[in-house]
Amino acid sequence: MKLLILCLGNDLLGDDGIGLEAAEPIERAMGTKAEVRSTSMSGLYLVELLEGFDDAIVVDSIPGDHPGRIRELTPNDLKPVQVPSAHFVGLPEAIHAARGAGLRVPRRFRILAVEIPIAQTIGASPRPEVRGALPELVRRVTEAAKEWGYV
Amino acid sequence: MAKQIVVNPITRLEGHGKISIFLDDKGDVSRAYFQIPELRGFENFLVGRQAExxxxxxxxxxxxxxxxHHTAATKALDDLFKVDPPETAKKIRELIYTIFMLEDHxxxxFFLGGPDFVVGPTAPKAERNILGVIQKVGLxxxxxxxAMxxxxxxxxxxxxxxxxxxxxxxPGGVAKGVTEEARDRFKEVADRGVEFALFCEELLEDVVLGNEDYVKMITSDAYTHRTYYMGLMDSKDRVNFYEGKIRVVDPSGNQVERFPVEQYQEYIAEHSEPWTYVKFPYLKKLGWKGFVDGEESGIYSVAPLARLNASEGMATPKAQELYEKFYETLGGRPVHHTLANHWARVVEIVYAAERFHELINDPEIIGTDIRTIPTETPKEGIGVVEAPRGVLIHHYKSDEQGILTGANLLVATQHNSARIAMSVDKAARAMIKGGVVDDGILxxxxxxxxxxxxxxxxxTHSLPGHMPLKIRxxxxxxxxxxxxxxxx
Structure with a gap:
């Protein structure tokens, strides 16, 4: 059994970089029990990162009213939609496409998202209230891994 | 008409692309607008940073x-520091770039063009995705x-x-060379890449061009605009993704401009509209005449079809054959049918695969001279590549320490924005009649x-990461x- 922890974000969009910042502490906490991958790529590029794992925990940001609050989404919250451009493809479409093509991608997903302000601005790092979510985020990722028997 | 319509600017709040269609009293389209949110500000973010x-x-x-973006920026740095990379470095850059074009195209x-053509434009929405394509062509x-x-x-x-x-x-080269061991492994991928490209071409011929209805749709007036075309060309005016001069042809295919990217501001200007943040570039010499096509209008386009139209041919043998077939079938150069972009993209897939094959088999690719160290004081630099979606220009200014003082990025979609606006409007007018709007029409x-x-x-990257469309x-x-x- 192989667990992937996929950390997503754009480190030039300030708060959106929170997923990427989480990668290092998560890696420290998980050791060899999971593979941690982080990327700013999007859309179908995620397929290549997901391939070959049984389970996945996705860490990302989500626009919301309470910056720093952690929300757990279910895969049902992320239904694939028809998008008009390769640039508009998100995680749900990537998972859907990979499964459809018969690739070995995770069967189970846990999705943990840190709320960030709705209006995104360009900047080098997340604001303090967003970054403040890191300890709880790491704890919840570890718990999720434990529930699946990886830890 | 346009001045009566107030369309609120899209903010990042919505995260939606938006098409607004205005009907007249008969239920026909009086005007359709296409808007998508745009994130600007990267230019400002660059100021005060080291050019490198x-x-x-x-x-x-x-x-x-x-x-x-990485490659356009690197080329702009070559110019900023006035340094010419060694041949091996140029070839390694082009190798990586060509592979990128192949995988992106x-x-x-398969993901975007495929659903429209392989599955069918009026098929139920649920089938018009890559799964529909896979079902149709096989797992x-x-x-x-x-895998490719x-x-x-x-x-x-x-x-x-x-x-x-x-x-x-x-600036002046690349960070890492290609070893003999890696070259040998990549050669094998390049062989498969060429096979794969030809397979894409066969698929297009079988599924799309073999179907009269599709061909009719591609060539229908609703998707046709007679504009100018722009692309990066080698010394023989053949398509080149990595370097060359920018060539512009008129709607009859005659060359009207051919210039080095450093002079782009002498040839390209931008027009603003009240209903969108997007700026519409046009050819300075002809001026902005509104959203109209034809010889008099300065609107031009970029991307695969524009590249082929602006060129005299392809630099590799199989791609050249397909180029000739493309124009024979569609009635000669230039082709003005927007939907021919999908076919033009396949011609470029074949070119990219053949060029990848050429470059990886070039003895110079494993050379060890991969960097010329910059010695000049930096001031201003401009770089260009053909991004998959068209001409991409990076322009930087710096102080003598190499700290950026200004940046301008002209991305492919911007060049196309006027033509895209016309395309959406024209297609809406052609498809929507008497107020009847269904999913297939949309x-x-x-x-x-x-x-x-x-x-x-x-x-943007926040979950769910996708951007659906809203049609009003x-x-x-x-x-x-x-x-x-x-x-x-």
């Missing part, structure tokens, strides 16, 4: 084409496409030096811009009568 950081910073603008073909083919892309991505990662974003480009309107694969707000239809009194969100 630009290839790393700008590669984060887009989650889909980091290699294009194949993504578009093995789907696996083959994804994975191999190509693997090479970019290995040569690019980093999983997230490439870091190979340095898809045919969307197809008008999907062929360009527009890229505006691609820097207004009656003759400007009242909203219907709103459709493309998220199922």
């Amino acid at each position: 950081d630009a290839p790393q910073i700008t590669s984060r603008i887009c989650g889909v084409c980091p290699t294009a 194949s993504l578009h073909l 093995d083919i789907g696996k083959r496409v994804i 892309r994975k191999d190509l991505r693997g090479i970019i990662t290995e040569l690019g030096g980093k999983v997230i974003h490439p870091v190979f480009g340095l 898809n045919q309107v969307e197809m008008a811009f999907r062929a360009y694969d527009p890229c505006h707000a691609c820097a 239809i207004f009656d003759q009194n400007r009242s909203l009568i219907r709103e459709i969100r493309r998220d199922g």
Whole structure:
């Protein structure tokens, strides 16, 4: 059994970089029990990162009213939609496409998202209230891994 | 008419692309607008940074084409520091770039173009996705496409030096050479790449061109604009993704401009409209005449069809054959049918694969002279590449310490924005009659811009990461009568 922890974000969009910042502490906490991958790529590029794992925990940001609050989404919250451009493809479409093509991608997903302000601005790092979510985020990722028997 | 319509600017709040369609009293279209949110500000973010950081910073603008921004920025740095990279370095850059074009074009073909053509434009929405394509062409083919892309991505990662974003480009060269061992492995991928490209071409011929209805649709007036075309060309005016001069042809295919990228501001100007943040570039010499096509209008386009139209041919043998066939079938150069972009993209897939094969078999590719160290004081630099979606220009200014004092990025979708606006309007007028709007009709309107694969707000990443479309239809009194969100 192989667990992937996929950390997503754009480190030039300030708060959106929170997923990427989480990668290092998560890696420290998980050791060899999971593979941690982080990327700013999007859309179908995620397929290549997901391939070959049984389970996945996705860490990302989500626009919301309470910056720093952690929300757990279910895969049902992320239904694939028809998008008009390769640039508009998100995680749900990537998972859907990979499964459809018969690739070995995770069967189970846990999705943990840190709320960030709705209006995104360009900047080098997340604001303090967003970054403040890191300890709880790491704890919840570890718990999720434990529930699946990886830890 | 346009001045009566108030369309609120889209903010990042919505995260939706938007088409607003205004109907007249007969239920026909009086005007359709296409808007997508745009994230600007990267130019400001660059100011005060070291010039050498630009290839790393700008590669984060887009989650889909980091290699294009990285390479354009690197070339702008060559110019900024007035340094000419050794031949091996240029070839390594072009090698990586060509592989990127091959994998990006194949993504578009199967994921975006494929659903329209392989599955059918009026098929139920649920089937018009890559799964529909895979069902239609077979699971093995789907696996083959994804496996090929994975191999190509693997090479970019290995040569690019980093999983997230490439870091190979340095002013005056590249950070890492190609070893003999790696070259031998890549050769094998290149062989398969050429086979794969020819397979894409066969698929297009069988499924699309073998179907009279599709050919009729591609050539229909609803998707046709007689504009100018722009592309990067080698010394013989053949398509080149990595270097050359920018060539512009008129709607009859005659060359009207041919200039080095350093002079782009003498040839290109931008027009603003009150209903969008997007600026519409046009040819300075002809001026802005509104959203109209023809010889008098300065509107031009970029992307695969424009590149082929602006060229005299392709630099590799099989791609040249296909280029000739393309124009024979569609009635000579230039072709003005927007939907021919999908076919033009296949011609370029074949070129990219053949060029990859040429470069990896070039003895110089394993050379060890990969960097010329810059010695000049930096001041101003401009670089260009052909991104998958068209001409991409990076322009930087710096102080004598190499700290950036200004930046201007002219991305492919911007060049196309006027033509995209015309395409959406024209397709809506042609498809919507008497107030009848169904899913198949709306898809045919969307197809008008999907062929360009527009890229505006691609820097965002927050969940769910996708951007659906919102289509709003207004009656003759400007009242909203219907709103459709493309998220199922």
